[in-house]
Each structure stands twice: as C-alpha cells, then as structure tokens.
Amino acid sequence: xxxxxxxxxxxxxxxxxxxxxxxxxxxxxxxxxxxxxxxxxxxxxxxxxxxxxxxxxxxxxxxxxxxxxxxxxxxxxxxxxxxxxxxxxxxxxxxxxxxxxxxxxxxxxxxxxxxxxxxxxxxxxxxxxxxxxxxxxxxxxxxxxxxxxxxxxxxxxxxxxxxxxxxxxxxxxxxxxxxxxxxxxxxxxxxxxxxxxxxxxxxxxxxxxxxxxxxxxxxxxxxxxxxxxxxxxxxxxxxxxxx
Numbered sequence: 512x513x514x515x516x517x518x519x520x521x522x523x524x525x526x527x528x529x530x531x532x533x534x535x536x537x538x539x540x541x542x543x544x545x546x547x548x549x550x551x552x553x554x555x556x557x558x559x560x561x562x563x564x565x566x567x568x569x570x571x572x573x574x575x576x577x578x579x580x581x582x583x584x585x586x587x588x589x590x591x592x593x594x595x596x597x598x599x600x601x602x603x604x605x606x607x608x609x610x611x612x613x614x615x616x617x618x619x620x621x622x623x624x625x626x627x628x629x630x631x632x633x634x635x636x637x638x639x640x641x642x643x644x645x646x647x648x649x650x651x652x653x654x655x656x657x658x659x660x661x662x663x664x665x666x667x668x669x670x671x672x673x674x675x676x677x678x679x680x681x682x683x684x685x686x687x688x689x690x691x692x693x694x695x696x697x698x699x700x701x702x703x704x705x706x707x708x709x710x711x712x713x714x715x716x717x718x719x720x721x722x723x724x725x726x727x728x729x730x731x732x733x734x735x736x737x738x739x740x741x742x743x744x745x746x747x748x749x750x751x752x753x754x
Contacts, residue, residue, distance in 0.1 A: 512558070512636065516627035520561035530564050550642055557639040559628075638688070641680040648672045648691075653701070654679070656687065663689070664697030 512518075523529040531547040533539075548556065555562050585608060592607075594600050630636060646654040652663040652672060656679050663672070669691075678690040689698045 512630060516629045517558055517560055519626050519628075520563050521555060522563040522565060525564050525566065529562070553643060554639045554641075558634065558636075637682055638680055638690075641682050641688075643681075644679050646677045646679050648675050648677050654689075656681075659700055661687070661689070661698045662701045663691075664699065667694075667696040 528549055529551055531549060531552075533542050537545070552562060588608060589600060589603065592603055594603050644656065646656065648654055648663070650673050652668055653660055654663075654677055655661070672691070675691070680688040680690065682688060687698065689696045
C-alpha cells in the first residue's frame with residue numbers, strides 16, 4: 512500500500528482469518544447485524560478497502576496455483592541463498608525472485624485503469640495494521656493485555672476514565688499503543704502486587720493506657736496501679752454475692 516496505494520477491494524476465501532464463521536442458531540440477517548470482524552476485516556474497513564469473500568476456491572484458483580509454486584520453489588531458493596531473516600528474504604524477493612518470475616510469467620495489462628487510491632494523512636497505517644483489542648479502564652487507571660497489567664501515565668489521566676473502553680494496539684514493531692477517544696496515551700507495564708505493596712498503608716491503631724498521673728497534673732489516682740489486687744477467687748465470689 513505504501514508503494515501502490517490502497518486497492519478498492521480484496522478477494523479472499525472464507526478462512527477464519529478473513530471471515531468469522533457463522534453461528535448455527537443465527538439467521539443471515541442476525542449475522543449481518545452482529546457485524547463481527549476478524550483482525551484483517553477490521554483493518555480493511557479502517558483503510559476503506561472492500562472485502563469479497565469467495566464461497567469456492569475456484570474463484571481465485573490462479574492465486575492458489577501461484578502460492579503452490581512459491582511454497583515449493585521459493586523455499587528451495589531461499590535455502591540455497593542461505594536466507595534466514597525476514598529482511599534478507601524481502602531483499603531476495605525484490606532483487607532476484609520477482610524479476611525472474613515476472614520476466615517468465617507476467618503479462619502486460621491493456622485497457623485497465625489503475626484504481627489504487629493513495630494513502631492520505633488522515634490514515635494511520637501502523638494503527639490499522641495492528642492487532643487491536645478493546646479493554647475497559649479499571650479504577651486505578653489500569654488495564655490488562657496478554658496477561659500483563661498496564662497503567663496509564665498520570666499526566667494523561669482524565670476525569671471519567673474509569674469503566675470506559677480503551678483501544679489497545681499491538682503494532683508490527685512489537686510496541687503497545689493505547690488510544691482513548693482518538694488520543695494516544697502513555698502507558699507502562701506494572702506489577703499490580705508490587706504497586707499495592709508500595710502504596711502507603713494505614714498505620715494500625717494501638718490503644719495505650721494512660722498513666723495514672725495524666726502527665727503529672729492529677730494526683731487523686733496516684734499509686735492506684737501499684738495497689739495489690741485481691742485473689743481472683745475472691746473477686747468472683749464477691750461479684751456473685753452482689754448479683
């Protein structure tokens with residue numbers, strides 16, 4: 512898309528990566544109203560590209576035959592060229608494999624208008640080509656993604672965030688981005704248990720018996736605590752007698 516622009520439509524089969532399998536208890540109208548999309552379907556919609564889902568493999572048989580050739584021939588040529596990384600593999604495709612392939616099999620198109628549309632500044636290609644999931648912001652401005660808790664930066668916090676949906680994007684470069692109402696926020700991974708341990712805890716309340724003199728200002732109870740107490744059996748008997 513960076514080189515040629517956005518295509519008008521994409522034709523694929525009905526694999527689960529392109530289309531959500533229909534449910535048995537739903538009608539066609541219910542499925543259309545549910546509007547469930549895969550990650551690829553969401554990306555195509557954000558980029559304004561239509562999706563044609565074929566019901567038969569013959570609808571794109573030429574592409575399938577090309578894939579079979581690539582999966583056999585290309586793998587062997589990559590091995591002979593000692594290619595082991597994605598970067599070197601892309602360079603091999605650009606400089607060696609595709610020029611040879613096109614010279615042998617490509618046919619020039621005549622009378623065909625190029626309908627590719629350029630990318631506009633309003634299109635965030637990196638955001639669309641991400642793995643996107645929706646999360647709900649917790650009470651501590653936290654959310655979880657792939658088993659890891661994250662916290663929104665304090666300077667990006669807003670009133671009323673709690674309980675609101677948050678768009679989380681896992682980019683192709685491995686970075687994580689969080690978008691709240693069209694604005695990207697600063698986030699950081701955190702350990703919830705460690706954060707709770709570092710938060711100030713309330714000090715336990717301890718009841719202390721005041722001294723008999725109340726700071727030396729009272730004398731009527733002076734020496735009271737030093738007086739010998741009666742035996743426990745005597746105190747119980749006297750208590751029962753009064754009762």
